[in-house]
Amino acid sequence: MTATIYDVARHAGVSAATVSRVVNGLKVREDLAERVKASVAQLGYRPSRTAQRMRTSASHLWALIVPDFENTFFTRLARGLEQVCRPRDTCVFIGSSDDDPEKERHYLDVALAERVGGVVIAPSSDATDLTKVAEAGIPVVIVDRALPGNAYDTILTNNLSGGALAAGHLETLGFRKAVCIAGPLNPTSDARLQGFVEAAKQKQGLDIVRIEHANNRVDGGYLAMRRILEERTAFDSLFVTNNLMAVGSIKALEDAAPGRKDDIGIIGFDLKEIPFLSGRHMASIDQDPHEIGRIAGERILEQRQDGSSPGCWIELPPTLATFDANPSLIVPRYSSAT
Template sequence: MGDAEGWAPHPSVRVTIDDVARVAGVSRQTVSRAMNGKGEISAATRHRVLATIEELDYRPSAFARGMRTQRAGTLALILSDIANPFFPAVARGVFDAAAGRGLAVVVHNTDADADAEREATRSIVDSGAAGAIGFFEALDDESLVALGRRLPLVVADRRAPGEGVASVISDFAAGTRAAVEHLYAAGHTRLGMLDGVVGVDPVRRQEFLAVLTEHGHPQPADHVVTGPPTVTAGAAAVRELLARHPEVTAVFAFNDLLAIGAVRALREAGRRVPEDVAVVGYDDITMAALLDPPLTTVHTDKYELGRTLLDVLARRLDGHAAEHRLLSPRLVVRGSG
């Protein structure tokens, strides 16, 4: 029948550091030393203490420890939308690497909203997280530097906002260049782009326009249509693009979701892909290879990104300076363009 009187934890007795000390015949400070490897302690007593810890199944209180150290064994992962297929793969990499170091990961979903991102940072600081990994898409650099002063911080796919903040970035310029050059090599001269919402990462758009200019095809800004990074937005964006410039024969998209929406909308509009209009996406999410036609896209190793993010954070936790790493994407040519 359950307990209608509310949930009451069982009265289980907690085994504390003092219990271990008593059984091992030492002081609690010595137990602390044995656990944390700090301070001087003889190998003999350390082993003895560790044995009693095992024996009593002693588990230090995260609260009490955090109270002294002001730091928990947990870290934060900030991202805009876990339902966006790009992020789960990254998160998986972070989780796996974190588990290897005994760290728990709390995930904050922000929808790329500035207030949500700010609230997440507050929550993280309050929680005393050991560190944070963030895909910040709306917050200003100043706030990030401030956060970086409170705890080790690594920003992902965003240039380092200032001193002390590490970063791991996929080389969007190189990836974009590879994609657009590929379209030119295939004979296309009228290109359009479906960009993500104008935010802190204008690299793809900038590089797209730069390559166009190099090929002697400077195009007005309205060859770039903007929308949120979703399939439906991609469909709408490509319709908008075709309405403005029916002569376009190739489309480069900010990410695969936009590209997928574009392919669908193009077909509904009676254009064949890739015969009439070529489409190239970005990210190479899992479904890209499974579609018909399979999507030509810029592959980024998302799992590796996740692992790298945690690696950089871990090194920072270990006292190293803030690093900045660049990951290289590669174009994967499939059927769509």
């Protein structure tokens, strides 16, 4: 049987993307290049001419694939990516997968067909398959949600620290019974919830009385809070792992008991991006999506120009901010440890 790029990668103990870089004559660390060349010779591997043509195409189009472009987090991330692209006469096309693996595959197929110069993607799930893109020699950077295996550059927020910041803030203010509304099971949502739960256990002053999972959208947060209220769960604070769900849960609180949100400690991610959101005890765990996008763009360039091997892992520290008396303003308080 004819050897494939994946056979060579396994034999050499490197990623398929590294094999692609070597066979296309791009710069790779010398020891890795020697291992790949030895494996190519031993296995008799012949690279795909189509993949070579795609890799050498100087595309001025990059792809950004995100789960929900209506979320301002990804809008700001796109701005950061554009900051890198614009001076280099490069454009970004954006696809919203809606966390649908089929839609995500469609956008990846488009990226391949258009011979894009790079792909920045927030994966829809752990099963997201980027091997065809890597085999074609297209640089890939993962943002916001990690994939298993650390085969690609990954830029995200330290979500464990973000969850811990949230628990510490509520406990410091004297809240004792928290409910959590977390997103679907994925590394980002899981890490935020895990950080919150572990910190609450360490503090020992904050009990988690209920955890609900929803869809990372406004309607999901609304329905999750309705279930909590209808079952008469006693709580004095709320932690939400996503900004859109926070909006929905606060709306549900206001519909059921107007004014009650001002008596509850409320904390979630990126709430400062939501206009006119206010609350007496409201706080936000803030990320820097613009910087995530900018770094992702720089990593695409490094992979294309300098032969940088993929697989770096960068986590940016979140910060805690509280609303002041003016609901249109947020006052920075302190940042987490890196």
